[in-house]
Amino acid sequence: MSAPMLSVQQVSVDFATEDGTVHVLDGVSLAVGRGEIVGLVGESGCGKSTLARTILGVLPPHISTVSGGRVVFDGENLLDMPHRRLARDVRGRRITLIPQDPYQAFNPLFTVGTQIMDLMRTKSPAPGGLSGRARKRFDRDRVIQVLEAVNIPSPAEALKKLPHEFSGGQLQRLMIAMAFLPNPELIIADEPTTALDVTIQAQILRLLRNMADREGVAVIFTTHDLATAYQLCDRVVVMYAGQEMEDADTDSFFASPRHPYTYGLLGSIPGKNAEVREIPGEMANLADPPSGCRFRTRCARAEVRCAEARPPVTECAAGHVVRCFNTANEQVAT
Amino acid sequence: MGYASVWKILPIVLSRAVWVVPTLLGLIVITFVLSRVIPADPVALAAGEAATVEQVEALRVKLGYDRPILAQFGTYLGNVFVGDLGRSLFTDREIVEDLADRLPATIELTLVSMFIAIALGIPLGILSAVKRNSLMDHLVRILSVGGLAVASFWLAIMLQLLFSMRLGWLPLSGRYSGFAPESATGLLLLDALLDLDFDSLSIALQHITLPALTLAIPSMATIVRFTRAGVLEVLNSGFVMYERAMGFPESTILFKYVFRNALTSTVTQIGLVFGLLLAGAVVIEAVFNWPGIGLYAYNSILQSDYNAIMGFTLWAGGIFIFVNLIVDIVHSLIDPRGTA
Ligand SMILES: Nc1ncnc2c1ncn2[C@@H]1O[C@H](COP(=O)(O)OP(=O)(O)O)[C@@H](O)[C@H]1O
């Protein structure tokens, strides 16, 4: 396998809070190939947004520290890249974001056109030779074309409107358009449907999938919902309390899950096996997390060695890796 | 693109303007009632200590103070309506004339103070927020708390002692030394500027510096605090996070997007700050012997000159309502969502 476009290697992130240091990410690794849609799945608070912000280099200043690891994008470690170059050449150009809450992400006082055109001013994929009027025309044509692609009716009119004149679904379509406008290589979609009405979530997901396929863009899609990951993603990475637990092709993942935590999650999908299985115990406290595997305090199969060190990466099938000492057992009881 | 067009804000302006009349009416009722429940007898005061009881009663009838209160109010309201605020019980001059004579001095002082408060307060507030927890931020915060806590008259006297008495850099009091030049607008600074008369401009500036600065300080402190809080809040908002994640230039984020959002709350404060200025002007004008409406109100209060006090109150209330109307208009220009 050739080197992936993006590889997150052993990344750890701490937050300084009033209650002391919170160890949010603990040596997280994952990789994304070109054009691949990877689902990052985990309960709320497990660190999905933190990982997204780490990749983009926009962790909250002062209170956060990346205490280890690398984020290698196209051969370069983004964590070492000068801020200025990161902001100018990577963020919003090669890697873009679809945020969780489109209501929050638009500035309420400016028309969406102003905000979209400000993005295009520095992030337009216009060929280098274009300038002046030709560049303006290119940008405008591209905006109209992409707004049409995300099914915004009469795009020229839409640009003149303020954010509050749109529904949540329309706003998220605009956000998707903005994510595609710079013609990026990777889009980070951080729970892009969580803030939306359930009735339109499926539409938005389908749109995202179709656009990504057509443009050949890779996507990291975070969600707390395994069912949407199943519908949308080529590969699924499960994270618990800031550690990735299992990483597999979608088919292999759902056909034969290996990690006890994944079992627990699959049991939590309503309607699948009629009864809803809750994972016993509470989410690990990130200020004082369990040593070794952070899931061990809730795991029915925990052993002494689980507390000593994180289990190593074990490849249990082609393209299916798991971090658990107990993967030899096909049947993991929960 | 951007700022709302005049046509969009016209309905908002009208809907606010409609409230001006009832608000003013309420103000008149309150000042009138207050003037009649105060225990002192204005007629006795006006008649002087030597007056006999019969003379006082005669004066009371002459001034109409013996009539039923509602009738008095009716007359007063009718008079106010045609711009007649009555006569001063002491100078026997028309209150309106007294006020008109002193108005320009106060307007000049308040405008200059307002300008200082805004021109320094907003940038300091922004800087303080952007450089949060820096030495600069701490200094600004200490000064802004101090600026609100310190008593104006004390500060005024201290500044007089330092800059006028000890250093001799600035005049102690008054608005101009010698005869003020012939004035077209009543605003000395503006006149001097229009005439390109830089000598007069310099004299007037020297006189206005200390009172305007002292008057501006509490307002400036308020503006700094609200601007700082506003910018900090906006810096934490989702759209700033999004714009940073999308690599918008930091200058665009700050000066275009954050600035305008933070300004909405500051502008609302400016209306209230103007109240601080009006109240402060009474003290400051008295300390600096500034020949404006504040000094007039101060003297009227000392002499229980009721008509004059009511005239001042109406003026202050009216101008306050007017300024807040302007604030509403500016607010709706900044925030195009039309939250009428
Ligand atoms: N700004 C912050 N300050 C302090 N702690 C934070 C901050 N943002 C996130 N965290 C901590 O990081 C953990 C993971 O948060 P987040 O990445 O938002 O999770 P997710 O996106 O999976 O719901 C949370 O439990 C929280 O304690």
Ligand SMILES: [Mg+2]
């Ligand atoms: Mg999140």
